[in-house]
Amino acid sequence: MQDLLNVVTLGSIYLLFALGMALVWGTIGILNFAHGATFMFSAFVGHLVTRETELPFLPVVAVSVLVGAAIAALTQLLAFQPILKRSKNQHAAEMRILIGGIGVAAIPLALAQHQTRSSPFGFNSSYDAEVMDVFGLRLTTTSAVIIVSGLAIGIGLTVWVRRSRQGLALRAIGVDAETAAGMGVNRTALAFGTMATAGALAGLAGALLTFQLGAIAPETGDQLLIKAFAIIVLGGLGSMAGTVIGAYVLAGAETLVLNLNYGTWVDAVSFGLIFLILLARPQGLLGRKEVRRT
Amino acid sequence: MGSAARKRRTLLAGLAVSAVVATAACGGPEAGGSGGGGIEKTIKIAQVQDQTGPIAYAGLGASEGAELAIEEIEQQNFLGEGVKIELQKLDTAGEIERASSEMNKAMGDRDVDAIIGPAATQQAAAVAPLVGRQKVPTVFTQAGGQGVVINDYTFRVTPPMESYYELAVDYLDKKGVKTISVLYNATFPTFAELGEKRVPQMAKDRGIEIVQSLPVQMTTQDFAGQSQQIARKNPDALVMLLIAPQSVTALRQLKDAGYDNLIVATSVQAAGNIKEAGDAANGLVYPVPFSTAMDGESSAAFTEAFRKKFNKDPDPYAADGYDAMWFIARAIKASGDSSREGIRKGLAQVAKEGFTGAMGNLTFEGNDARIEGALVQWQDGKEILAQ
Structure with a gap:
């Protein structure tokens, strides 16, 4: 049971990180490779602020969330939107956005590496995680917050994208941006809002993960980026519920490999498993089959 | 061979001799030393290490240590009156390919007399064969893995962790x-x-x-x-x-x-x-290999000098850079020759004798440093000697 709890905690960490990325990729079609840097730099600003003055848990989280939203919004405004405007077709835009994201990511990464000399950084917070005993299982208060946040936001986003008018509009953009625009969907405003929301989620993940791990390094975001990419593909692009399931499947596979004491095989076995699942279901666990019209 | 050709050859030889004399007169090598090449007025050392990227701490720390060593070497006129050391920093940015290209740049610059080589094992192991082929004496810091100290031109001043x-x-x-x-x-x-x-x-x-x-x-x-x-x-x-x-x-x-x-x-x-x-x-x-908690005379002196210059505590990477630079300076003095070959001979000679630096007494197994080390304990935000 303790292992199951570890799976849920690790899966929730992955989920919090992957949700923002899945939201923009699955709806407005932007594969944002700057998401990891946004995550890291949000936490880094939290670190800089708390270095000046000790803060409780919630203000630190609030700082990171706001910084994450601001970075993502600026990325959309200054990088992705101009790329979209200047690209002749969707395929060219996607490729340029991908490269643009990598370029954008390099800036906060270099800044944080320069400031920290790539040493780990954390928060100077009055919050101190406590270990709870729940039915004989050990659970820290931070883990509990991560599990609740991950699941609540994951389910909330799934419902919002499926049921709300804005969610419908977003999905319409994902299917056919030009037709959606013709139907009155303000693509620019929605894309801007979606990116800001995704950035806020990256900031939330950055703050919570830093509290959970004690410290992160400037490169931590890059490592999570690959896992998030795998989770979204496994769950099925465009399906928020798929992302939720994908996160826990990856965490479960990793924990299983670790418990068998094959620690160096974690990535190989986990990603191998994902590969096998994708062989059987190329569209991912909950993805819809692509329909090509000629 | 005609007389015109002989005259032309004589003229060219005369020009060549004049050029050599003129070069010597314009601040060329001073005479002296067993190497016979003399010590240049300005010695150029390239530090090819991470200044950015995931292990920037190692390169930046080594830079500070090397800068302190240069200051001391020049103040003491250790290599002779007015001899200056120029430190050129080339950033490997955590990439093996970049390390190779920056090393090639340094080796291709004939003014570079010696190199402080990459701190990451993967980078160091990639460039170690190159420095052997190009015959450029290179002192590595950190880079504790295999395949780094592999020829007469490769030296390592940080002892391997094991x-x-x-x-x-x-x-x-x-x-x-x-x-x-x-x-x-x-x-x-x-x-x-x-x-x-x-x-x-x-x-x-x-x-x-x-x-x-x-x-x-x-x-x-x-x-x-x-x-x-x-x-x-x-x-x-x-x-x-x-x-x-x-x-x-x-x-x-x-x-x-x-x-x-x-x-x-x-x-x-x-x-x-x-x-x-x-x-x-x-x-x-x-x-x-080094801690501010170490109470040996040379380690304590380094810590004090570092704090005075940088207003902060030195880390082990600074001690690496400091000892690497002093290793090269001692080598130049030992051979009396600041040419690449002179420095190589000097490094080998100093390695045989060992020397005392920030990390304490350094001895060498071949070209690879060994130290006693210290066991420290982290307590309330600082290191103390473990009991």
Whole structure:
């Protein structure tokens, strides 16, 4: 049971990180490779602020969330939107956005590496995680917050994208941006809002993960980026519920490999498993089959 | 051969001799020394190390140490009146390809007399054959893995971790430890070597049983599962061989899992790299080649001079850079020749004799440094000598 709890905690960490990325990729079609840097730099600003003055848990989280939203919004405004405007077709835009994201990511990464000399950084917070005993299982208060946040936001986003008018509009953009625009969907405003929301989620993940791990390094975001990419593909692009399931499947596979004491095989076995699942279901666990019209 | 051709040759030879004389008159090498090439008025050393990227701390620290050494060397007129050392920093940015290209740039610059080589093993091992072929004396700092000190032109001033890790296992033995777990990053070459070969052998030699060996990857970020496994086994001590961010997380999660026994780590945890672990890091013991807690005369003098110049504590990487630069300066003095070949001969000579630096007494096995090291304990935000 303790292992199951570890799976849920690790899966929730992955989920919090992957949700923002899945939201923009699955709806407005932007594969944002700057998401990891946004995550890291949000936490880094939290670190800089708390270095000046000790803060409780919630203000630190609030700082990171706001910084994450601001970075993502600026990325959309200054990088992705101009790329979209200047690209002749969707395929060219996607490729340029991908490269643009990598370029954008390099800036906060270099800044944080320069400031920290790539040493780990954390928060100077009055919050101190406590270990709870729940039915004989050990659970820290931070883990509990991560599990609740991950699941609540994951389910909330799934419902919002499926049921709300804005969610419908977003999905319409994902299917056919030009037709959606013709139907009155303000693509620019929605894309801007979606990116800001995704950035806020990256900031939330950055703050919570830093509290959970004690410290992160400037490169931590890059490592999570690959896992998030795998989770979204496994769950099925465009399906928020798929992302939720994908996160826990990856965490479960990793924990299983670790418990068998094959620690160096974690990535190989986990990603191998994902590969096998994708062989059987190329569209991912909950993805819809692509329909090509000629 | 006609007389016109002979005249032309004589004229060219005369021009060549004039050029050599003119060069010597315009501040060329001073005479002297066993190398016979003399010491230049300006000696150029290239530092080809990470100034940015994931291990920038190693290169930046070494830069500061080297700058302090240069200041001392020049103030003392150690290499002669008015002899200056110019330090050219070339950034490898954590990339092997970049390390190769920057090394080629440095080796191609005929003004560069010696190189302080990359601090990452992968980078250092990639460029080590090149410096042998190009005959450029290169002193590596850190880069503790295999394939770095491989020819007459490669030297290493930081002792490999495994050469002084016995300090940690001796400490466990002294504390009466009978059982240990090993948690190690198996994708980090030095830790893989220690975790899979050296520590098991050292433990066996002392009658200590390894009850658990847990390898993890470079990408492992959450240690909750491993921490609980260790807490369940409850060994007398844990040998933790992890990189800096991993160790912060592991220390906190071990505490959360209820593991309170002794933990020994490595010099990677030095330089304040574990301060973010807070109270969970208290009591952590690790062997280091240098620490501000070291009370030897040369180490204390270095610490004091560093604090005076930079208004902060030196880290082990600064000690590396400082000793590397002094190693090169001693080599130039020993051979009396600041040419590349002169420095190589001097380095070999100094390596045979050993010298005293920031890390204490350095002796060499071939071209590879060895030290006694020190065992330190992290307590309330600073290092103290472990008792």
